[in-house]
Amino acid sequence: MAHVLGQNQYGKAENRIVRVYRDSTRHEIKDLNVSVALSGEFDDVHLTGSNANCLPTDTTKNTVFAFAKEYGIDSAEAFGILLARHFVDDTERGVVHRARIRIEEYTWDRIRTPDDNARFIGSEEAGHSFGHSFVRNGQEVRTSEIVYDGESVQVISGLKDLVVLNSTNSEFWGYIKDKYTTLQEAYDRILATQVTARWKYGFTGRDDEAQPNWNRCYTHVKRHLLEAFAETYSYSLQQTLHAMGTRVLNNRAEVDEVRLELPNKHHFLVDLEPFGLKNENEVYYAADRMYGLIEGTVHREGVVPVIPVV
Numbered sequence: 001m002a003h004v005l006g007q008n009q010y011g012k013a014e015n016r017i018v019r020v021y022r023d024s025t026r027h028e029i030k031d032l033n034v035s036v037a038l039s040g041e042f043d044d045v046h047l048t049g050s051n052a053n054c055l056p057t058d059t060t061k062n063t064v065f066a067f068a069k070e071y072g073i074d075s076a077e078a079f080g081i082l083l084a085r086h087f088v089d090d091t092e093r094g095v096v097h098r099a100r101i102r103i104e105e106y107t108w109d110r111i112r113t114p115d116d117n118a119r120f121i122g123s124e125e126a127g128h129s130f131g132h133s134f135v136r137n138g139q140e141v142r143t144s145e146i147v148y149d150g151e152s153v154q155v156i157s158g159l160k161d162l163v164v165l166n167s168t169n170s171e172f173w174g175y176i177k178d179k180y181t182t183l184q185e186a187y188d189r190i191l192a193t194q195v196t197a198r199w200k201y202g203f204t205g206r207d208d209e210a211q212p213n214w215n216r217c218y219t220h221v222k223r224h225l226l227e228a229f230a231e232t233y234s235y236s237l238q239q240t241l242h243a244m245g246t247r248v249l250n251n252r253a254e255v256d257e258v259r260l261e262l263p264n265k266h267h268f269l270v271d272l273e274p275f276g277l278k279n280e281n282e283v284y285y286a287a288d289r290m291y292g293l294i295e296g297t298v299h300r301e302g303v304v305p306v307i308p309v310v
């Protein structure tokens, strides 16, 4: 029986890179986790043991770090595009046909001075902060995936681990009931989820097309996701998912597809009757598993969705 070598790719994964900008006493930092995957003319490497076409994973790692110095990191997306184009366009004899760069970005806030902490604690107001001291922002991880095949670039940005909760304005009732149904209908429940979102840009990088303002767009997409979650009076998490995706498409022309994964972080009312207490939707048990998992894509009409369903 003959066997066939199918799709293959390789590169250094999870290059943890911190780039400090020390041009003034007010430093800036970028904290990334960059994974490189190259595919192309690598049959011989797998089949014959010849490494003539193999760009070592070690070199891909070095390139990531060197590019951080040479070009800086304005955004994960722009950095990923630079790397992907380099591997495909500049590698000897054109043996790399496709490069996929995945990046996770961890954001850091500035630590405020004692004076400002006293004045601004608990407020979002900008104040004085140390120029060189940071506290990691625990809200969410920013993600991006850049693929370049020698002709066009595809950019899918996203976020994960963004935990949100509505303490009211959520109902769930009118669902199918069969002999296994025990769920009580809910007319005022907690709705909580940990958002994983990915969105695809229309950008292709062909004909010197200008790049969107990746950082600005990220900030706005996150804002729209949060606002839609907060403003939607929800009859199901599915309905909230649709509202979140729609809100992004309605407000960001650069984006043509949004995919969301929303675990339903169940909050169960605790029975306080044994203690002679009435629970008027005030005391919940926050279960961490099992959980409902609601997933879906919202895309513009005529756009063929490409964000993988995983």
Ligand SMILES: O=c1[nH]c(=O)c2[nH]c(=O)[nH]c2[nH]1
Binding pocket: 172, 183, 235, 236, 237, 238, 264, 292
């Ligand atoms: O928003 C919800 N969608 C469901 O499909 C579902 N199923 C369930 O048990 N609870 C919920 N909640």
